[in-house]
Ligand SMILES: CSC[C@H]1O[C@H](OP(=O)(O)O)[C@H](O)[C@@H]1O
């Protein structure tokens with residue numbers, strides 16, 4: 580099996596540079612349409628797939644992004660390692676606008692999204708105790724360091740429903756909970772990547788101090804865009820640095836991300852719904868076949 584890098588581009592990241600044989604591919608999935616076509620090609624001999632999470636032109640809101648379709652599309656293309664690039668607010672003075680954070684934990688406060696590929700007819704329970712792939716996150720950290728940006732290794736991401744930003748009381752509460760950054764999209768994306776047995780890492784680009792900071796006031800979308808614009812070159816450079824770091828032949832993930840479904844399916848084979856099994860053929864085909 581060949582290793583393939585997927586990039587899920589967040590706010591401000593709607594394209595990547597330098598792909599050879601670049602083609603926008605429309606992908607159908609049993610879960611509906613992904614946010615957009617997927618840009619595929621190779622970079623330094625490594626196959627890559629890029630999907631703008633909100634669609635080109637930022638059409639999908641965090642609540643309407645079809646996360647299941649996006650992950651299924653990446654899996655169909657053969658993505659083994661998926662790096663998310665996201666804009667976030669910061670709860671820490673030292674995680675300043677412009678900095679990058681390699682997220683390693685999540686608190687999921689989203690409530691209006693489909694969060695699993697599984698359900699009635701085929702029930703499965705995977706572990707997300709360690710919701711990101713340690714190996715891929717380490718490589719993303721190295722790639723970020725190579726760009727020269729200030730980068731923090733590890734951080735807890737509070738996933739909120741949105742689309743409105745948090746109240747000051749919520750912002751202060753999340754700080755007390757020990758959260759480091761806040762965004763609206765990495766959940767259920769990370770959970771679904773785990774169900775699809777794809778290694779997942781999250782690169783968070785700090786754009787603001789949310790609304791807790793006495794010296795910074797409320798979140799200001801104009802300031803967010805300015806910070807994102809000033810940082811796009813770092814995000815693109817990070818993506819460009821990934822192939823050299825991941826170019827070695829595929830080796831099973833030491834953390835088991837690529838085997839997450841091994842013992843996860845609870846529904847007895849003779850009680851599984853054939854229509855549901857058919858829908859799961861891409862993401863869970865490895866364990867459902869045979
Ligand atoms: C640009 S402000 C809020 C918007 O930005 C983040 O999107 P993404 O995670 O895709 O970079 C945040 O989650 C909100 O969707």
Ligand SMILES: Nc1ncnc2[nH]cnc12
Nearest residue numbers: 666667668761762763789
């Ligand atoms: N303060 C914030 N809250 C939620 N999502 C964000 N994305 C960027 N800044 C954010």
